[in-house]
Amino acid sequence: MGKITKVAKAVALSAIVASSSLLAADTVKIGVQAPITGKYANEGQGIDQFVRLIVNEKNAQGGLLGKKIEVVTCDDEAKAQKAAVCARKLVNAGVFAVIGSYTSGATEAAQTTYYRNKVLQTSDGTSDSLIKRKYWTFFRNSFPNSAQSDFTADYFVNQKKYERIVVLSDYSSYSTGLGDATENSIKKIGGNVIFRGKIKSGTQNFTAMLTKIKAMNPDVIYYSGYYTDGGLLRAQQKQLGINADFVGGDSNDNPDFLKLAGSAAEGTVLINFPTPDILPYKEAKKYLKAYEDTYNMKPPSIWAVVNADGLRAIMHGVEQTKSFDTKKISDFLHNLKDYPGITGPVTFRNDGERIGAKFMVYEIQKDGSYKVLGK
Template identity: 30%
Template structure:
């Protein structure tokens, strides 16, 4: 039979072990960050690319055991599928708020981001979105920030390239009526006219269409030097094939959503010669692009898409703002996010202006050559 002393020692030892067992959990704080994007449907490849970039950043942040509010932060991504639909996006935004998140990394599309942003603003949640439409940061909200250059900046560069570099005098425009497509095309139109070009036609379609014969026939009659399309690769791919079939010799120029492997597959041989503008610089020219690419491939066993490095930096921007504030509380780290200055994967000079737009403007023009996207020209400057 054990003595009372033996029982006391065993009890004390058990209590000590139990205390050690609960210490790590007690010192850990889960920091939830919301994320929404199209994760199903024809735009799901955009959403998955963005999600992977965010995931990589938060896994790296967790490995650093960052101290927030006196505890070790464990970042978790609360993901929702907004189906690239504005109404769904608002519903999803409220779900994310109800989850008790401390910030939002998303949405992807301008058309979903803009209506959702008011939900986050009302909840006092900082939001860093991929959306490029200028309206997103022109609402007067102090909670809206970008991951990429805005369409005002990108459209200005694309329009200048069309007139000055391609020698386009008569330009035909097509947009898909989404906030992204229409917004980008509006900016291209302004830049074309500012540099002496003429808009000879403007046609409209939707982000669900795949037959553009009628509008392309109308455009062919105007004999344009260049055709610009604001919209998705799911439309620009078949559109380019139909342009070739109709004998339209003018090159197709589009935005960053066309600069994808999906466009190359959908357009096939007709893709040759197509141009696409992309906010930012090529991955190999980014401040830490090669390092990011290696980490991404090791984690996901695939090449990063266009949006992954910007999502990665967006997540780190929010994490670093929290780290500087020493807190995950939105009211504590929001001022740090607004005044953030850091070197990331995409740029050595990441900083925001008073609206939440990136101060550094970088736009690259690509062209399909030999079935691959190749860089033609890069323009980097600082916003006024």
């Protein structure tokens, strides 16, 4: 049985190699680097699914410059070490562009490898540090922490008139960066941050930190980390009888926040880009319907959608330059203005930063729906 299995594997491998060599000239590869498993799996799977939806549409139209697009996915589990491994794997697989990753830490861990190998990368990571190296290969398909922090500060200080603000984050680059930026933005316009704290992601029991905060009598607790901890923080806040408002940053906007928070989710306020279902753009209606028809579900959050826009922008660059030369595509994208995206007009600055940020404020209702409070 062992010999037969080895022979069968050898024959299969030979067929794959032969097939690959025949198709190589007519195929181009796009990579997906995302957390397909792990605690952010639903986000990573949403990104992968949306990429495949866009690619299948393009292949049905004849491909990209006449070449069939092949998607190569690598699961980084949102971990920096695995992200670095994914970068090497995807480069070795021959991709010319990569969509991902979901977290800023995993995105940053892969950046240099893609840059050195002249592979384009677009990510929803919001850490401001992602742009600091000025890699010509990198494009942000979302908006930076600094844009969100200014919006949040204005909402807290000028609209809600909060006088005692607590800012919490975890220790990740994204969450720490957003927490620090929000604290600074609040102070810059005269707001009062009475406590800036950090929690260890994945701890699950935040009673000690919340008990400390309760004694401070805050008006609001702002959490800049991910939904996996945010939902538990909200639930435990309610259990401890802390009457402060709870506001979550963009990465708390996920269906699993509601599951983890339970009934305590009601009244939670989220600050994020407009949710997929209320995006007013023609492309949004088209692609969200296509996603639901294909997968029998809605995208898990806005992150799958902005990554789809990153892919669409890159494919647009290929078609406009009539080339797979990544430097030519990059030069084109650095001058891209108002490309009709699913999430709105896509414009990149010359450092790869997407500009024109729009944010909204949502309140979670008893039935789990969102009520728009402001924009």
